[in-house]
Amino acid sequence: MAATSMAAALAASLPAPQAASVPAAPTYEAIPASMSKAVDIEAEIPLTCVQIDGLVVTKILKHSREASSTTAHGLLLGLDLDGTLEISNSFPLPNHAGDDDDKTSKSIARYQASMLRSLKEVQADDSVVGFYQATTLGAFFNQSLIDSQAIHQDRLRHGGVVIVHDLSQTAQGNAYFRAFRLTNAFLDAYKKANFSTTSLISHRLTFSTILEEIPLKIRTNALLSSFLGTLAEPSPSSVQNAPPESATTSAITPSFSNLDLGTAGLARNLEQIIESIDAYRTEEGNLAYLGRQIGREKARAEAYISKRKEENAARIAQGLAPLPEEDVQRLFKIPAEPSRLESTLLLGQVDAFAKSLEGSASTGLVKMYAAKASSGI
Incomplete structure (x- = not known):
């Protein structure tokens, strides 16, 4: 999908930045002292870690496997607490390759608004904290990702992150997930739309300083860990007088992908x-x-x-x-x-x-x- 269509759709669905005005007296209830440091209302606590739920990991893996090529992308939902961005849900975005950019942007914007409204009605997390993008062979540098991430960092409170999932690593049995966001130096040059030689030198920009990586960890609850343990545990076979190699069975079939020379x-x-x-x-x-x-x-x-x-x-x-x-x-x-x-x-x-x-x-x-x-x- 074209860079302009995805970026325009995100711009239409995300909240617009508020204009500077004289702060009014707060009308909400005071935050308890025990939560004042955890709930970062003014986004003053720097983002130091991204925590993604196991359910979100499985959703991204499923969407990336079912989508064609590396077109799988979607929005991440969650909350930022005490410097940790907790991603608790996600949903995929439709891909309209070859369609008119303007129609594609409006269609994706309507779909996003509908999904967020439905999530809010069932009291699920509906706060956008970033997006995910499937890639292959670790190459995710492209104009579409840069434009989308720039919109997120301009509209979202903590700037949001992009989760990159590598399909080639997953095919080899390795779950590849990394979290990135644009550096301040690149954002300054991007807002000025100036990437001349002088601007690159003054901002000290190279391909390695466009994005900064944020530590990422995957969280699984006790029920999911227990379920995965039961799947991996072998159970006796129901076949009578079975040979030793088939005397026990497991819900997870053995994989020999690690033996592939590649x-x-x-x-x-x-x-x-x-x-x-x-x-x-x-x-x-x-x-x-x-x-x-x-x-x-x-x-x-x-x-x-x-x-x-x-x-x-x-x-x-x-x-x-x-x-x-x-x-x-x-x-x-x-x-x-x-x-x-x-x-x-x-x-x-x-x-x-x-x-x-x-x-x-x-x-x-x-x-x-x-x-x-x-x-x-």
Whole structure:
């Protein structure tokens, strides 16, 4: 889905920031002293941890498995207490790939409003605290995610977070969940819509300083832990005189995914790296072309100014009035320096793919050596 459609839908559904006004006298009841430090009304306690319920984890896993490709995304609901963002619920957002952006934004906004209203009617958590996004091979740097997260950090009290779920890691038996939010330096440049070379240097921005990671932990209640324990515990088979290998059964079927050498994933990872590098080289070529255009226009403007100064100096020497200095910006349309945000995001994708390749290759080498040793070759 296009970046503008998702960002516009979020902007339409989230509450608008309140304009600055003279604070009125509080009309609510005073918070008890025992809860005054936990309930952060003014959002003064910095966010230090994200806690996600096991139910939310299963919902994200189910949605990511059923959705096509990496289009799975949705909203996170919960509450922030004493510096911990507790995520207790979530719901998926529809995906309308290929549709008109304006219609898609309105449709998603209506769906979000309807879901939040329904959750409020049944007295469930209806406070938006962020969103989740499925990705593959660890590459989640894209304009859509940046725009959506910028809207959340502008509208939500504590800025909200984005939970990234990697499908490729889940396919290997590893539940991959990470929490991020945009850094203050990037937000400052984003609000000014200035990602020129000077702005990147002044804000010290690289692909590694766009997002900051927040520690994440998964919480499971006692009932869920007990249920998972019963599933994993083997039970006697109902078949009489069963052979020893089938004398006991388990609700969870054995998985041998850890024995997979993962050669298919390595090939796909290499393809993604090549595609990202090609996209980066194309973007750099476009930036170089625009830079040459800007350089030519500036050279023409400087030559005109120099010529006008020489003419005025000659006229003054002859006792004539100097010619008026004309507006150079009006005579020469010097383009603004192009944004380097896209090339920075592409570098982040290349770095993510490379790190994923490093981890997969190292694990695959260990498995290959283990397989060779066990086979006696």
